[in-house]
Amino acid sequence: MVGKIGRHRVPVALALLAVAVAAALVLPSLGKPDKIAGKPGGPDRPVPVVVAQAARKDVPIYLDALGTVQAYNTVTVRSRVDGELVEVLFKEGQDVKAGDVLAQIDPRTYRAQYQQAQAARDKDFAQLEAARRDLARYVSLGDRVTGQSVDTQRALVRQLEATVRLDEAAISNAKTMLSYTVITAPIDGRAGIRLVDRGNQVRASDATGLVTLTQVQPISVIFTLPQQSLPAITDRLREDGRLSVLALRPETRALVDTGELELVDNQIDQTTGTIKLKAVMPNAERRLWPGGFVNVRLLLSVRQGGLVIPSPAVQRGPQGSYVFVVKPDRTVEMRPVAVATVEADQVLLDAGVEEGETVVVDGVAKLAQGSRVVFGGEAGGGKGNGGPGKEPEGRGAAQ
Structure with missing residues (x-):
């Protein structure tokens, strides 16, 4: 009989122990009613937030x-003639102007070719002058000289005139080749690293060049x-x-x-x-x-005159961008917004918020639809941004 009673007392004891534990957990919280509604954003406990007002200003769109x-401009300076590089007249990293002399190729061969072309021109021009004088004599003699002789002399004059023009072209070409022995900067720019040193043989066909100007x-x-x-x-x-x-x-x-x-x-x-x-x-x-x-x-x-709010006020969710707008009764409304652009620390809106409305900038993580809020230090004693009875200041209007 005693054994049976003992067996019944064990479940009863366990049940009493469970009730005691539950009471220990529940009674402290019952003694502090402000923590029952301790959920962030609950109706009985305002959430401290920082706010700002939507404002209008000119906003650049980038x-x-x-x-x-x-x-x-980038130019690789190359020699246009073959020869020995006898002088380098620039320094690496130097700023140069268009026309500045950068280098000198040995000009002796090209100067001799220029002088030869001049001598050939002078010789042919002397022959031309003699032929012209003979033609003038033939014409002055009239009938005493046959027409064939006059025509032949006139053809000789034209032939020598063409030869002189050919010589002039040869002189121009030789002069140009001689000028190429002086290498000048084609643009204003900055010289890079020298690619060929003095004393080297350079050729017009070289792909490397002397220096690059930028x-x-x-x-x-x-x-x-x-x-x-x-x-x-x-x-x-x-x-x-x-x-x-x-x-x-x-x-x-x-x-x-x-x-x-x-x-x-x-x-x-x-x-x-x-x-x-x-x-x-x-x-x-x-x-x-x-x-x-x-x-x-x-x-x-x-x-x-675009409508702007601070960037931290805009949140993003499954349905798109939204903000928490503070209503006159100090509750918040979750409102979708259309974002035009984000510039620095502000957001330009196309729709969703009106000018002068107050949006939550800091503290949004604890908010839900309908949450009550206080501004700044108001919850700790009525001081701070937007104290009791005042319009919320928060961070001020969107800058």
């Missing part, structure tokens, strides 16, 4: 791309954009005739230079679906260098 810096003032920036951007670009070019382009450092996005769009390529790359564009920068401080990379911003237009 198209962003990665660009490559290229020299505006024009860096102005300088070009090549970049690509999706083909979908082409209609907007061509429309703006048709309206304004020019578009501004900004070059930024990839590391810091600091502005390096500002130029203009010079060229939209004449075809779309079918493999990538992009269009190539070329901008020209003055590069007055030479902060752009051929071969470097820059971030490019093409200023497409400026939205006059």
Whole structure:
């Protein structure tokens, strides 16, 4: 009998123990009613947030791309005649002007050819003068000289005149070849590394050249954009005739230079679906260098009086972008918005928010539809952004 009673007492004891544990968990929370509704954004516990007001301002609309810096002009200076390189008159890295002498080829052979051409011209010209005098005598003798003799002499004069013209052409060619022994800069630019040293034999057929000149003032920036951007670009070019382009450092996005769009390529790359564009920068401080990379911003237009809010206010969900709008009763409404563009720390909206409405900028992670909010330090004692009875200040109007 005793054994049976003992067996019944064990389940009862376990049941009492379970009730005691449950009471220990529930009673403390019952003693603190403010934690029952302790869910973030619950109706009984306002969520502290930072807010801002939607405002209107002029907003630039950019198209962003990665660009490559290229020299505006690049010339590999080569010899146009064969000979020994007797002088190099530039320094590596030197800035040169068009027409500056860079090098000298041994001119002696070409000077001799020029002098030979001059001598041949002088000889033939002397014969021409003699033939002209004979022709004048034949004509003056009249009937005493046969017509055939006059015609023959006249043909000789014409033949010698042609020979003199041929000599003049030979002189011009020899003079040109002689001038090629002095190598000059064809453009303004900066000299690179010297490719041939003094004393070497150079030939017109050499592919290497003497030095490469690059024009860096102005300088070009090549970049690509999706083909979908082409209609907007061509429309703006048709309206304004020019578009501004900004070059930024990839590391810091600091502005390096500002130029203009010079060229939209004449075809779309079918493999990538992009269009190539070329901008020209003055590069007055030479902060752009051929071969470097820059971030490019093409200023497409400026939205006059666009509605802007701070970027952190815009959230993204399965249904698209949305914001939390604070209503007069200090509850929030989750409202979808249409984003036009994001510029720096602000967002340009096409729809969803009206001017002057208050949006939540910080604290959105704890909000849901209908959550009550307080502004800044208001929950801790009525101080801070937008105290009791005041319009919310938060971060102020969108900057």
